[in-house]
Amino acid sequence: MTIASLNKTIAEVTERIIMRSEKSRSAYLKLMQSQTPDKSARSRLTDGNLAHAAAACPIHDKTAMLGADWPNIGIVTAYNDMLSAHQPYEKYPDIIRSAARQVGATAQVAGGVPAMCDGVTQGQDGMELSLFSRDTIAMSSAVALSHSTFDAALYLGICDKIVPGLMIAAIRFGWLPGIFIPAGPMPSGLPNPEKQRIRQQYAAGEVGRDALLKAESESYHSAGTCTFYGTANSNQMMMEMMGLHLPGAAFIPPNTDLRTSLTQAATQQVVSLTHMKGEDAYTPIYKVVDERSIVNSIVGLMATGGSTNNALHIPAIARAAGILVDWSDFQDIADVTPLLCRIYPNGPSDVNHFHAAGGMGFVIQELLAGGLVHNDVTTVAGEGGLERYAEEPTMEGETLTWKQAPDVSLEEDILRSVDNPIAKDGGLKLIDSPIGRGMIKISAVKDENRKVSAPAAVFSSQQDVKTAFNNGKLDRDVVIVVRFQGPRANGMPELHGLSPILGLLQDKGFKVALITDGRMSGASGKFPAVIHMGPEALAGGPIASIQDGDLITLDANAGELIVEPEEFINRPRAARNDDPGIGLGREMFSVFRKSAEEAEKGGGIFGLMDI
Structure with missing residues (x-):
C-alpha cells in the first residue's frame, strides 16, 4: 500500500499541540516513568494484601498468583444487560481468563463501572447525569485499578461516555499496557431514515404511540451496538485510529467465532506487552497515547463524519495525558481532511453496511495514502505503526489472521477514496x-x-x-x-x-x-x-x-x-x-x-x- 508524506497542515497542527503542551506533557511523562515497574505488581503487596487478592481465585490461578511470576491482567468492565451494546460482555471475563491461562497469565475482574444508556435517558431527567457519568467512570476505573496488583489491563466498554471515561483512567494508569475490547454492532434493523420519518410523524400527531414504539423496537432489536454512526460507533473508530484495539476489531458482530477469537487474541496480546516479557516488549498506554495519536483520532472523526460528542471527549482524553487541544485544531484538521463516509445520519446506510464496504481498514489505508495521519505511532498491535490498522481480521478455519483491507470501496455510496471524496473537508x-x-x-x-x-x-x-x-x-x-x-x-x-x-x-x-x-x-x-x-x-x-x-x-x-x-x-x-x-x-x-x-x-x- 502507498503511504504518502505527512500533509503540511497536519504536521503543523501536531507541532503546535506539542509546543502548547510541553510543560504539562513533560510532567505527565515524568509521573508515568516514575511508576515504570521492574517486577510483577503483586510483588509490592504484603502477604496479607496478596492473600486477599487471590482468595477467591480457582486453585490454579491462586497458585500462579501466590507463587509463579505470571502477569496478572485487570479487567475493567462496563457490563450490564440494559445496554444492548454491553450485554455481550457478560461472558467476556471467562473467555479472557481462559485465554490468559494459555499464555501463562491470570486475569481478574478488577471492577465494574456504571454504563448508562443515552437511548433510555434521552429527554428524561436522568440525561443530566450523562456527561458526568464519563468522569464517574474514570474515577470508578481508578478505584478498580488502585488495588495495584495488575501488570496490564483490558477495558470493556463501547458507548457514549463509557469509552472516554475508561480512556481517562487508562491514561492516568498509563504505565500499564492496555487494550480496549469492543463487542460489535447489532444486526441491521429498520432503516434509519424510516425511523426518523416515523418520529417526525409522531411529533406532528400523524401517527400514534403504537406506531412509534413499533418503529423504535424494530430499530433497536438485539444485542450489540446501535447501528447508526453516533457516539458509540465514533468511539470505536477512535480506538482504531489511536491504535488501542486489535486491528479491525471495531465492527465485527457479537456472538461470532471471529469476535470471540479477537477477544482471546487481545488478551494474549496484552500479556505480550507487559514488562515481564522484556524491556523491548513493554508497551504501556502512555507510549501509545501521544500528540500524534490524538491528531489521528481527530482526522478519523472528520473523515468519517463522526459524533459531535467527540469534540468534547477528545479534549478531555488529551488533557488526561497532559496534551492540550482546542477546537481551532479541530477546524484546521477538518479543512484538509476529506469526508470519506456516508453513514447515518450522513446517509441512509448503517455501520454494518460501512464495514461491508471496506470499513475502518479502507478508511485508514486511504488516510495513509493521502498523508493525512501519522503512521509512525506506537500501537497495541506491535510493530508496523498505524499501517497495521489498514488490515482486517478474518478466520482461516479455526485460526485468526489478518489480511489487507480492500484497495477499492465496495460501495461508493457509503465509502470513498481520498481522490474521490464525498466532500472536500471534514464533517465538523x-x-x-x-x-x-x-x-x-x-x-x-x-x-x-x-x-x-x-x-x-x-x-x-x-x-x-x-x-x-x-x-x-x-x-x-x-x-x-x-x-x-x-x-x-x-x-x-x-x-x-x-x-x-x-x-x-x-x-x-x-x-x-x-x-x-x-x-x-x-x-x-x-x-x-x-x-x-x-x-x-x-x-x-x-x-x-x-x-x-x-x-x-x-x-x-x-x-x-x-x-x-x-x-x-x-x-x-x-x-x-x-x-x-x-x-x-x-x-x-x-x-x-x-x-x-x-x-x-x-x-x-x-x-x-x-x-
Whole structure:
C-alpha cells in the first residue's frame, strides 16, 4: 500500500499541540516513568494484601498468583444487560481468563463501572447525569485499578461516555499496557431514515404511540451496538485510529467465532506487552497515547463524519495525558481532511453496511495514502505503526489472521477514496462568533439548509420548546436558542428530543436552526445546530443576552454566526428562573456542576489534574 508524506497542515497542527503542551506533557511523562515497574505488581503487596487478592481465585490461578511470576491482567468492565451494546460482555471475563491461562497469565475482574444508556435517558431527567457519568467512570476505573496488583489491563466498554471515561483512567494508569475490547454492532434493523420519518410523524400527531414504539423496537432489536454512526460507533473508530484495539476489531458482530477469537487474541496480546516479557516488549498506554495519536483520532472523526460528542471527549482524553487541544485544531484538521463516509445520519446506510464496504481498514489505508495521519505511532498491535490498522481480521478455519483491507470501496455510496471524496473537508465546523465558540456538524445537513437568517425564539429548556411547538408558535422561519444547558447549569444533557420537531419544521419549508450551550445527540445533523456554545449562559456567556426577535444569521459553510442588533452583547445577562437539580440522584452531582470546565476543555471536572 502507498503511504504518502505527512500533509503540511497536519504536521503543523501536531507541532503546535506539542509546543502548547510541553510543560504539562513533560510532567505527565515524568509521573508515568516514575511508576515504570521492574517486577510483577503483586510483588509490592504484603502477604496479607496478596492473600486477599487471590482468595477467591480457582486453585490454579491462586497458585500462579501466590507463587509463579505470571502477569496478572485487570479487567475493567462496563457490563450490564440494559445496554444492548454491553450485554455481550457478560461472558467476556471467562473467555479472557481462559485465554490468559494459555499464555501463562491470570486475569481478574478488577471492577465494574456504571454504563448508562443515552437511548433510555434521552429527554428524561436522568440525561443530566450523562456527561458526568464519563468522569464517574474514570474515577470508578481508578478505584478498580488502585488495588495495584495488575501488570496490564483490558477495558470493556463501547458507548457514549463509557469509552472516554475508561480512556481517562487508562491514561492516568498509563504505565500499564492496555487494550480496549469492543463487542460489535447489532444486526441491521429498520432503516434509519424510516425511523426518523416515523418520529417526525409522531411529533406532528400523524401517527400514534403504537406506531412509534413499533418503529423504535424494530430499530433497536438485539444485542450489540446501535447501528447508526453516533457516539458509540465514533468511539470505536477512535480506538482504531489511536491504535488501542486489535486491528479491525471495531465492527465485527457479537456472538461470532471471529469476535470471540479477537477477544482471546487481545488478551494474549496484552500479556505480550507487559514488562515481564522484556524491556523491548513493554508497551504501556502512555507510549501509545501521544500528540500524534490524538491528531489521528481527530482526522478519523472528520473523515468519517463522526459524533459531535467527540469534540468534547477528545479534549478531555488529551488533557488526561497532559496534551492540550482546542477546537481551532479541530477546524484546521477538518479543512484538509476529506469526508470519506456516508453513514447515518450522513446517509441512509448503517455501520454494518460501512464495514461491508471496506470499513475502518479502507478508511485508514486511504488516510495513509493521502498523508493525512501519522503512521509512525506506537500501537497495541506491535510493530508496523498505524499501517497495521489498514488490515482486517478474518478466520482461516479455526485460526485468526489478518489480511489487507480492500484497495477499492465496495460501495461508493457509503465509502470513498481520498481522490474521490464525498466532500472536500471534514464533517465538523467551528463557529467562532460574538456569542462564543461552538461546533456544528454539517456533514448531514444539505447545502441548501446550511444558511439561515431568522428571528430568535429563546428558551431555557427543551420542554419549553416542545410546548411552543405544540401550541403552533414555531411554524415559521426561526432560530431556536436553548440556553442554561451547559455543564455547570445542568450537566449538559443531549437535546436530541428536539430533532423530530426541527426536522419537521424544516421539511415544511421553513428555515430553521438551533443554537445552544448544550449538546445534541451524536446521531443528529439533519438541520443546522450550533452546539457546545461557550461560555455557557450560567457562566455569563453572551448567549444569555439574546432575546426573542433578535435577527440571527448562520452561515455554516463559512463558520459565521451574527446577531443583530450588535448591541445585544451589552445587555444584562438573563438569569435562570429555576434550578431544580434535585431528584433522580441529580443532587449528588452538584459538586460536578460547580467545578465543570467549559465545553472546549471537555466539560469535565478534572482539567489538567495535578501532574
